[in-house]
Amino acid sequence: MKVHILDDWFDTLRGLSCFSKLDRHDVTVWTDHISDPAILAERLQEAEALVLFRERTAISAELLERLPNLKLISQRSAYPHIDVPACTRNGVLVCSNMKADGPNFAAAELTLALILASFRQLPQQVQSLKSGNWMSGVGRSLRGRTIGLYGYGRIARAVAGYADSLGMRVIWWASKDGRAQARADGASVAANREAFFAEPDIVSLHLRLKPGTRGIVTAEDLARMRPDALLVNTSRSGLMGPGVLEKALELGRPGFAAIDVFDEEPLLDPSHPLLNRSNVLATPHIGYVTEDEFEVQFSDIFDQVEAFASGEPINVINPETIDR
Known part of the structure; x- marks a missing residue:
């Protein structure tokens, strides 16, 4: 799958051991932040899966409607930044581990x-x-x-x-x-x-x-x-x-x-x-920004990408999308 990772500002994920879980995918890492849906949609035209850094980028209906190839959004924890009904309407599965082991x-x-x-x-x-x-x-x-x-x-x-x-x-x-x-x-x-x-x-x-x-x-x-x-x-x-x-x-x-x-x-x-x-x-929202925490969080997120690619999605937030 063509996997795009948003907002990895310091290009940290490539150095994590869990990044190898994406070895069989075509991965693009974006190290800047784009909030304009039109510009974001243009760079994500080929994306089949989006990997998110928490709430750094809002996933709106306007954006989703411009991404015909998108099938999966993989992230961790709460998702107030994602328009889940719009994801469902556009056939995009949202996977997010809401029951992570242990505290942050x-x-x-x-x-x-x-x-x-x-x-x-x-x-x-x-x-x-x-x-x-x-x-x-x-x-x-x-x-x-x-x-x-x-x-x-x-x-x-x-x-x-x-x-x-x-x-x-x-x-x-x-x-x-x-x-x-x-x-x-x-x-x-x-x-x-x-x-x-x-x-x-x-x-x-x-x-x-x-x-x-x-x-x-x-x-x-x-x-x-x-x-x-x-x-x-x-x-x-x-x-x-x-x-x-x-x-x-x-x-x-x-x-x-x-x-x-x-x-x-x-x-x-x-x-x-x-x-x-x-x-x-x-401080600039660094509560979860450590290499150790990234290993824990993105291991889950990359597992969700692999599970979807294998036809057995996990931690699904909008299962009605599967029925569609």
Whole structure:
């Protein structure tokens, strides 16, 4: 099959051991990002299978209707960026492993790194040293602090393990079922939503973005956070409405933020308000961007390509396409 891989910005996949799973296919790797459907459709005219890097490229009905040869989209995890009904109408099978084994440790590790860097003022201290000014301010320790984790999933539980090893207190908030499971596991659940946002030194979001969670963290929630508290988001920007975090930071609650996700990605505007605040530590959606995590994720994705080519597709999201 003619397999096209989109948005491999650093041409990383060719160096992975799992890339050999595509040896019998004609593979094209695109290392830039194209958002214009017309330009994208022109370069993908011969593509029979698309391999995606998470949500880096939106797969719209407009694009799909211009790709008559496309038969398969292979990716991993959630797919809010894919118009699945349009895929079905155009005879394109979507395969995505939604039940991956184990948490995304890379994302959990980045969450911890952002917390440590924020509390110890690492970017400011490094810049001060490079500028010949030695120290710049006084950081804060994590031991004895309280972290609130929103979402009782695998990544959040990995972060909880790190926090526990650092001597932190962990409290939880989640869906009704998530809170029930947390209590059954002996975890400490906040008395209510208001207390969850008001009490911790750190609130970290670990929710999947779907219709039920879009905008789930409100301006009122953030207004309850302490003026010395840190809000961490390594999940999805859409968990808060547009401008909600920016306004909250202007009002001083929370006092700090560490974020890895944005409404528009890739974010190439250096004047963006979240990139120009001294109380915000921002990274360019690198939560899953490690060679180790790519090996895990793309091994699944390439297995889906092989399974489709062999006539036995796996992890199918729109099985009605097969019937058609």
